[in-house]
Amino acid sequence: MDKTVNQKAWFLVLPVFLVVAFSAILPLMTVVNYSMQDTFGNNQFFWNGVGWFKELLDPSTDLGGRFLASLGRNLFFSAVILAIEVPLGIVVALSMPREGWSVAACLVILALPLLIPWNVVGTIWQIFGRPDIGLLGYTLNSLGINYNYVSNDFDAWATVIVMDVWHWTSLVALLCYAGLKSIPDAYYQAAQIDGASRWAVFTAIQLPKMNRVLLIAVLLRFMDSFMIYTEPFVVTGGGPGNSTTFVSIELVKIALGQFDLGKAAALSLVYNLIILIVCWIFYTVMTNAGADRAAKQGAA
């Protein structure tokens, strides 16, 4: 569909621009301001230039070491949950019932974890996983598996990952389900006439139709896992030691815990920059995919 050029459309967009600018640009200016300064308290600030940024990117300093370690943990976490949630979400979407009351029931249950406040998600898994009072922890321990997410690094990681899979796989599944629903029956009938195998139907019909929604799913899952804070904070508090301290947890520790404004601000800017770059890559891929599709449809 061709859009007409009309500069007056800015008036339609203006309210959104103002609201978001108020809550995004103003605070960001404060962050930039803080990131260049140091303070001895009492609201006395002095110029520090790029000092904090240098420290941040140098692993031998305390700040740099903490930042880079938490960044590494966070990237590993995001990679693991994407590798689990995307295939699992696709399988769940393909397993959805086709019609009848069970469709609505499945959709409602699938959506349920998404609407639970994040700190309650943490609480649920805390109560579920504790070796003394939790069903999961108790069962594992009585099976002879020594499971304790408070003291064991591996158990803490496993708990945080399973919790995230529990919390967010539904999002991927619902997105894929929406993509699958848009495939006309005629495609399947044609495939049947051609005698296509189950796998061929998946790769030739279903996967291409899910492309767009899968891209949205990967983007949302990557971003949200990259800024995860509340759930691991409630369950493990970033521990044992620092083993589940992700970037956001580290940032809040520095900003609100130690009140190290300069360090926190420099970390915030670098963190934001990484997100902006990833976001831009996805956005470009997404718009290009859209343009490709439009071009193909135009040619056909």
Place this chain on the structure above:
Amino acid sequence: MHSIPGRRIIISAFLIFLLLPIYWLVNMSFKTNGEIVSTMTLWPHQPTIANYMRIFTDESWYSGYINSLKYVLINTVISISVALPAAYGFSRYRFLGDKHLFFWLLSNRMAPAAVYALPFFNLYSAINLFDTPWAVALAHCIFNVPLAVWILEGFVSGVPREIDETAFLDGYSFPKFFVKILVPLIASGIGVAAFFCFMFSWVELLLARTLTSVGAKPISAVMTRTVSAAGMDWGLLAAAGVLTIIPGALVIWFVRNYIARGFALGRV
């Protein structure tokens, strides 16, 4: 229809995996603390509603729910009303900087709350909104407004352009066309967008906790109080958790027919 082998087993197993921790939470909420700590029971042997009664009768508890609902509702109304015209603008017209603006909006949806916690605290203290529902509602706009624009843009693009043109030929003014024709046509889209604004504002904790102290304390922050000298009050914590799930479950039930399309942000 082509279906994958064993799909009943897969979907059932996954749904059980989703429900098991929730079942445990509900189970705990009806137990006394004595039963929770002393024995492992799959259902409450001495069922009690004392945990729930405490939440409903203690003002510091139930006001948490009211505070949360307040800022969630304010946020949803603001987000939808500013996003509607913008969605129409993005969907129908090209204008200077439109793509950049759209990307900038999207990037704000992705901005980590932890980055904004401290500057928001300064900003809203400076304009005397700290510890009011308005502070949290406005702060949540940073991720909900872009999302609402994104969803609604998809739905507006699904409305054929000819409808606009016919309406203008029939002598409708722009505001009248907007309210009388466009809004009813994308009503389901508005519902979906409202659902998402509700959801993301309801589940967020970090900003809500940072921007309030006493007067507008959200339920998620109140819940952190159950740690006392005597140890954790698990039963009470579980009951409070169950009560935070209920509004979400109700909302899902109302939009269940649009969930799938809504999660695809109107873009399938």
